[in-house]
Amino acid sequence: MVKLIKSTFYNEYNTKEKLCEFIKNAKQLSFGTECEKFEQNFAKWQKRKHCIFLNSGSSANLAIVQALLNEGSIKKGDNVGFSALTWSTNVMPIIQLGLNAIPIDVELNTLNVSSRMLREVIEKHSLKMLFITNLLGFCDDIDEIRKICDEKKIIFIEDNCESLGTVYKGKLLGNYGIASTFSFYVGHHMSTIEGGAVCTDDDKLATMLRLVRAHGWDRNLSQEQQLKIRNKFKVNSTFYSRYTFYNLGYNLRPTEINGLIGNLQIKYLTEIIEIRSKNFFDLSLPIYKQENKYFTIKYKHIDFLSSFAIPVICKSQKIRDELVEKCKDKIEIRPIVGGDMTRQPFFMKYMKKYADSFNDSNAKLVHDQGLYFGNNPELTSEEKKIILDVFTK
Numbered sequence: 001m002v003k004l005i006k007s008t009f010y011n012e013y014n015t016k017e018k019l020c021e022f023i024k025n026a027k028q029l030s031f032g033t034e035c036e037k038f039e040q041n042f043a044k045w046q047k048r049k050h051c052i053f054l055n056s057g058s059s060a061n062l063a064i065v066q067a068l069l070n071e072g073s074i075k076k077g078d079n080v081g082f083s084a085l086t087w088s089t090n091v092m093p094i095i096q097l098g099l100n101a102i103p104i105d106v107e108l109n110t111l112n113v114s115s116r117m118l119r120e121v122i123e124k125h126s127l128k129m130l131f132i133t134n135l136l137g138f139c140d141d142i143d144e145i146r147k148i149c150d151e152k153k154i155i156f157i158e159d160n161c162e163s164l165g166t167v168y169k170g171k172l173l174g175n176y177g178i179a180s181t182f183s184f185y186v187g188h189h190m191s192t193i194e195g196g197a198v199c200t201d202d203d204k205l206a207t208m209l210r211l212v213r214a215h216g217w218d219r220n221l222s223q224e225q226q227l228k229i230r231n232k233f234k235v236n237s238t239f240y241s242r243y244t245f246y247n248l249g250y251n252l253r254p255t256e257i258n259g260l261i262g263n264l265q266i267k268y269l270t271e272i273i274e275i276r277s278k279n280f281f282d283l284s285l286p287i288y289k290q291e292n293k294y295f296t297i298k299y300k301h302i303d304f305l306s307s308f309a310i311p312v313i314c315k316s317q318k319i320r321d322e323l324v325e326k327c328k329d330k331i332e333i334r335p336i337v338g339g340d341m342t343r344q345p346f347f348m349k350y351m352k353k354y355a356d357s358f359n360d361s362n363a364k365l366v367h368d369q370g371l372y373f374g375n376n377p378e379l380t381s382e383e384k385k386i387i388l389d390v391f392t393k
């Protein structure tokens with residue numbers, strides 16, 4: 001069976017050995033210096049000023065929306081656009097925190113939101129924020145999307161949980177929005193078992209995210225930031241200052257175990273994404289050539305494709321269903337990410353009016369006619385052959 005995910009980490013044995021040693025000797029396992037070191041390493045890798053390390057990609061999505069609400073940049077009842085084809089916990093925080101989640105369709109040949117699709121939605125709804133997903137390592141014309149957001153004063157955030165390492169027009173995905181989120185869950189480009197991050201260049205937003213991450217208190221802020229916030233709220237006693245809660249927060253902290261693994265795994269990140277990229281071309285070129293059976297996914301506009309998994313969108317549901325049968329006991333497959341969000345029960349329950357008006361979409365077609373198989377740096381040539389046999393013969 002060709003599995004979706006083969007191991008928890010790249011170079012697993014070695015990483016586990018180092019982890020055992022670390023656990024035996026560590027004085028502290030809750031958030032500490034390993035996590036802080038990882039934040040510096042990841043910010044440098046992603047070429048961003050700040051990285052806020054959290055316990056999952058979902059937590060990163062929740063934290064960024066809460067931070068923007070705390071700052072007053074958005075308020076309850078505002079409209080937030082999101083990619084109709086995404087993962088549940090990209091949309092859920094928008095709904096949980098009292099905002100309207102407005103679905104935006106994706107292009108069939110990139111699986112991502114384009115400036116064209118965004119413009120169509122803006123004609124009908126005034127958006128305060130845009131929180132789109134860079135799906136499966138791909139993107140559409142995200143530079144144009146950024147321009148529209150700048151023009152219309154829409155706060156632009158990227159969910160980059162699936163596209164760590166992709167470069168478009170000379171810039172890493174995750175660096176187009178004012179902030180972006182990442183997941184380090186098993187099977188993603190880099191794993192810390194569970195883990196996630198928000199990256200931004202905005203100092204104030206980074207401070208707010210640190211506050212949101214831990215209880216709404218100021219303990220993980222710099223001394224200068226602590227002084228500022230304590231003065232603002234006239235907290236001048238050390239007895240109370242450690243237990244003053246300045247704004248709405250959660251506990252979304254990772255542990256030193258995640259931090260240590262992050263610091264070990266980030267050393268392999270470039271190697272991992274290069275192998276994934278090669279796998280993508282080895283597999284997708286012969287598969288996408290079958291134009292009578294599958295839609296082609298466009299990728300030539302992307303400078304470097306950091307592939308997450310390999311999507312196959314069939315020309316009919318019948319072809320897809322036959323493939324599902326053929327893959328049984330041979331290749332582990334699944335729907336494209338979370339499918340069309342507007343058809344998920346949670347969305348119909350809370351955002352029915354937007355679900356009802358979202359018909360005949362590409363997201364729906366992908367939901368009905370798409371599937372993906374995994375891409376990981378440990379795929380062997382035998383496994384690639386099995387995949388090609390099933391998808392091209």
Ligand SMILES: Cc1ncc(COP(=O)(O)O)c(C=O)c1O
Pocket residue numbers: 056057058059061086087089090133159161162182183184185195196337
């Ligand atoms: C686009 C997207 N956003 C968010 C998440 C959530 O990340 P996590 O599993 O780390 O909570 C995922 C998970 O796969 C995802 O694909």
